Amino acid sequence: MARHKVVASLDIGNSKIRTVVGLKDENSPVINIIGVGIAPSTGLRKGAVIDVEETINSISASLEDAERMAGEQINHVFLGIGGNHIDYLNSRGVIAVANGENEITENDVDRVLEAAQAVTIPSNRRILRIIPKTFTVDEQKGIKYPVGMTGIRLEVETHIITGFEPTIKNLEKCVLQAGVDIDDIIPTCLAPAEAVLSKRQKELGVVVIDIGCGGTYVSIFEDGSTLHTVVVPVGGENVTNDVAIGLRTSIDTAEKIKMEYGSTIPEEVNDRETIDLSLISKTDTHVVSKKQTVEIIEARYHEIFLLVKDELSKIHRDGMLPAGAILTGAGSKMPGVIDLARETLNLPAQIGFPQNYDGVVDKIDDPAYATAIGLLIWGSRFEGRFHAGLRGGGLKKGIGNFKNWIKNLLP
Numbered sequence: 001m002a003r004h005k006v007v008a009s010l011d012i013g014n015s016k017i018r019t020v021v022g023l024k025d026e027n028s029p030v031i032n033i034i035g036v037g038i039a040p041s042t043g044l045r046k047g048a049v050i051d052v053e054e055t056i057n058s059i060s061a062s063l064e065d066a067e068r069m070a071g072e073q074i075n076h077v078f079l080g081i082g083g084n085h086i087d088y089l090n091s092r093g094v095i096a097v098a099n100g101e102n103e104i105t106e107n108d109v110d111r112v113l114e115a116a117q118a119v120t121i122p123s124n125r126r127i128l129r130i131i132p133k134t135f136t137v138d139e140q141k142g143i144k145y146p147v148g149m150t151g152i153r154l155e156v157e158t159h160i161i162t163g164f165e166p167t168i169k170n171l172e173k174c175v176l177q178a179g180v181d182i183d184d185i186i187p188t189c190l191a192p193a194e195a196v197l198s199k200r201q202k203e204l205g206v207v208v209i210d211i212g213c214g215g216t217y218v219s220i221f222e223d224g225s226t227l228h229t230v231v232v233p234v235g236g237e238n239v240t241n242d243v244a245i246g247l248r249t250s251i252d253t254a255e256k257i258k259m260e261y262g263s264t265i266p267e268e269v270n271d272r273e274t275i276d277l278s279l280i281s282k283t284d285t286h287v288v289s290k291k292q293t294v295e296i297i298e299a300r301y302h303e304i305f306l307l308v309k310d311e312l313s314k315i316h317r318d319g320m321l322p323a324g325a326i327l328t329g330a331g332s333k334m335p336g337v338i339d340l341a342r343e344t345l346n347l348p349a350q351i352g353f354p355q356n357y358d359g360v361v362d363k364i365d366d367p368a369y370a371t372a373i374g375l376l377i378w379g380s381r382f383e384g385r386f387h388a389g390l391r392g393g394g395l396k397k398g399i400g401n402f403k404n405w406i407k408n409l410l411p
């Protein structure tokens, strides 16, 4: 009989902390999801811990919620971290092939990836992922995995994702104090794609846009592999703040207005329609224009998509990804957002529902769970093969595991 192992992910967002628990059968790549947990995230700001105790309590509440549903204890998690401190750089490595017969070995691949990291990264930043985008053997470009090929010079283009070390350390501490070990730390910008994309979409070219609270997490794929990731520092929180400022209400009232009456289609609202705030708030009791509300929301969402478009332009993919834009994150549930994305980005657009899993938990048929499910899929696939802490002594250990890791990234 196949043995099952309990695996779990913890998506520490700025608005919600989500936990997903699954069973992994050693003979099957697909995870069977058996429980989810959610708790408000009250101790974070823009991805950084501002209140340790509140963060620990939120994490514990989310874990316990998931444990209750799953009927299993969670002892370790794949931890997803986001926020504006996550940054990237693109770096190239070049080496001479060591072997006398010029056949490229796994050792050469390790060496070239190590060479790509010879860039100066400030000591207060931690490398979270090194993604090999493409290899070049002598003059031949666009190689996915060069082992076994013959050549003299091996080159790699990498995308390196880093995070602010003190912020990561504080989050790690909170997770450990909540009583679980960390299997791996994964930047959340990489996760939703694993849950919502098919291999074909990754092959054709696609952008995943996760609209969260503190930011919008963008990942771009082409020819089956990751081309680019970036965190755009504008998310649902900014929409709420704009509503609060524009309508002169508290943040809590603005959030309620956004959820209850929000949309990005002002043309569908009559000029004379109003919202009586006394129906949803005890403190804000004035009457506001519904059209103005929707215009404020539309303006900020439009800005988010313009910023994503700028990122696509930077890598020469503006309007050029045949599989279009896939929207995830709770912020993607705003009515009208798909049409706005389609028009602004000039790409086909749709909501990304998590799909690459088994199980019957209804709650996760929701784009807001794409990151948590993606973390579980990504983490379980690369488990034991790649470790996050690639600084100092950890560097070699991480590199030594790259060969399996790269093979797993191949289409």
Ligand SMILES: Nc1ncnc2c1ncn2[C@@H]1O[C@H](COP(=O)(O)OP(=O)(O)OP(=O)(O)O)[C@@H](O)[C@H]1O
Binding pocket: 012, 013, 014, 015, 016, 017, 041, 082, 083, 211, 212, 213, 214, 215, 216, 235, 236, 237, 240, 255, 258, 259, 262, 329, 330, 331, 332, 333, 334, 335, 368
């Ligand atoms: N049904 C909805 N329609 C529109 N917006 C929504 C809806 N539900 C939640 N939001 C907004 O989505 C944002 C939260 O998204 P999400 O839960 O994906 O964020 P998070 O993962 O906690 O944060 P982050 O990823 O930025 O760390 C909030 O700004 C919230 O107002």
Ligand SMILES: [Mg+2]
Binding pocket: 013, 014, 082, 188, 212, 213, 329, 371
């Ligand atoms: Mg999120």
